[in-house]
Amino acid sequence: MPTPFHIALDRLAALVVAGAAHNYGLDTVPDSVNRAQLPALLVLPGEPQESRLFKDRAEGFHALAFGDGARSVTYTVTHLLLVAPVAAGRGAQSHLPALIDLIDAYVATVAADVTLDGALAEPMQVKIEPGTYKYGAVVYHGCAFRHTWRMDV
Numbered sequence: 001m002p003t004p005f006h007i008a009l010d011r012l013a014a015l016v017v018a019g020a021a022h023n024y025g026l027d028t029v030p031d032s033v034n035r036a037q038l039p040a041l042l043v044l045p046g047e048p049q050e051s052r053l054f055k056d057r058a059e060g061f062h063a064l065a066f067g068d069g070a071r072s073v074t075y076t077v078t079h080l081l082l083v084a085p086v087a088a089g090r091g092a093q094s095h096l097p098a099l100i101d102l103i104d105a106y107v108a109t110v111a112a113d114v115t116l117d118g119a120l121a122e123p124m125q126v127k128i129e130p131g132t133y134k135y136g137a138v139v140y141h142g143c144a145f146r147h148t149w150r151m152d153v
Contacts, residue, residue, distance in 0.1 A: 004151055005075060008119035012079060012147070013043045015113065018105040019098070020081070032136030033082055039102055039142075042135070044078045072121055077147040081106065082140040086132055095141040099130060103143055110145075122150045 002010065006026065013025030023041040024030060033040050081102060084095045107128075114123035125148040133142050 004119065004153075008075075008116050008149060008151065009043050009045065009077065011113075011116040011119050012077065013041075015109050017041060017102070017109045019102050020105075032138065033140075035085070038140075039081060039083045039098070041106075042080045042082070044080055046076060046078065071153045072150050073153050075147075075149045075151065077149065079106075079145040079147060080133060080135065081143040081145065082133065082135060083142050084140065086139045086141060099141060099143060103128060103130065106143075106145060119151070120149050121152045124149050 009026050013023055013028075015023065017023065020039050020041050022037050022039075023043075025043050026045075029042050029044070030037070033042075081099075083099050083102065107126075110124070110126060114120075116124070127146040127148075128143060129146065130143040131141075132139050133144060134140075
């Protein structure tokens, strides 16, 4: 039986974002992505690479207990959007219009289900960071959507 965190990750992967060709969840996330799979969204608990994507870090897996009150845990999840490989001689501007449209579509999709059908105790918080990201052995133009979730335990 899936855990509540796994259920929430599966619901994130099930979101349909207009313009994204593939959305990979925990059980299907590939080790590498080829051009035919782009643009792709990958659900990654934590950070997708060794160097941090964001300057500040939320407290992942932080348990709160207030006497006999409610207990919760905070999770940090990255939903990584890969749009196109970085190519020599082609700058980011060649992919910016598609990237911006995908970011807008992502925000609209997430805004329609801010608790992932009740899996989260509070509406999710999402930080958006467009840039270049290494996944597998390839560097891509894309965007990291860093989610902070609070769930009851």
